Amino acid sequence: MTRNDLAPPTKNTTDTAVDENSLILRLAEAVERLTIRETVADLELRCFTPEQAAAILGKTPNWVVEAIQARRIPFTYVGKSPRLTAEHIRQIQAAGEVLPSKYANAA
Structure with a gap:
């Protein structure tokens, strides 16, 4: 411009x-x-705090912190603070995806 x-x-x-x-x-x-x-x-x-990531994911901040501590979700450290990037949040969403079964009843 x-x-x-x-x-x-x-x-x-x-x-x-x-x-x-x-x-x-x-x-x-x-x-x-x-x-x-x-x-x-x-x-x-941008790096999101667990509270910000929880709001994006529709979860509680406690769920995100516990998942980080248990190493169930991807994250990174900035200094001593755990942070999630946009890519991490996309990976968390993709990990929870459930595809329909081809044997499901067509109701």
């Missing part, structure tokens, strides 16, 4: 309210694009 992307269009109109509104809308769209791009990258690099 360059400075020219946010510059108002070069028109010879006297209606500045329309130009200001379009500039505000274009600026909001640009900020939203930047926010979405940074959010995805930040989540991939």
Whole structure:
């Protein structure tokens, strides 16, 4: 994105309210694009505390801490604190996946 992307269009109109509104809308769209791009990258690099991971997984913080201590779920240490990455959370979700049986009754 360059400075020219946010510059108002070069028109010879006297209606500045329309130009200001379009500039505000274009600026909001640009900020939203930047926010979405940074959010995805930040989540991939971010380390979550057991409490934050519990909220994402829909479990209690105690469940996450006990699973870490028992080495039932993947995690990493940042210093002396256990943390979970986005990849760890995806692995936990994938480990709990149950596929339908081909012998299941078709009700």
